[in-house]
Amino acid sequence: MASGEKEDLRDVGLAVILLRSMPEPRWNQAELARRSSVDPGLISDYELGRKKPGRRTKQKLVAPVEV
Structure with a gap:
């Protein structure tokens, strides 16, 4: 996995954590x-x-919080 792809995955993970922490x-x-x-396992x-x-x-992830 390329370093740019790893950074993208970390960014997505952080975004989901932030959504849940609001x-x-x-x-x-x-x-x-x-x-x-969205399946909880995927989250x-x-x-x-x-x-x-x-x-x-x-x-779909951001729709419920109206971001």
Whole structure:
């Protein structure tokens, strides 16, 4: 995996962590998964930098928090 790709994965993980850490709403992985219709296992993978979501998934993740 190229270093640029590793950085992208870390950025995605950080973004998911920030979404879950916002003061309002403050959701765990399961709640973010439920509200975004994204599998909770994938949310965990994104946070840990194992996978990178596509554009549609990114939109699904931010839609419930109206970012």
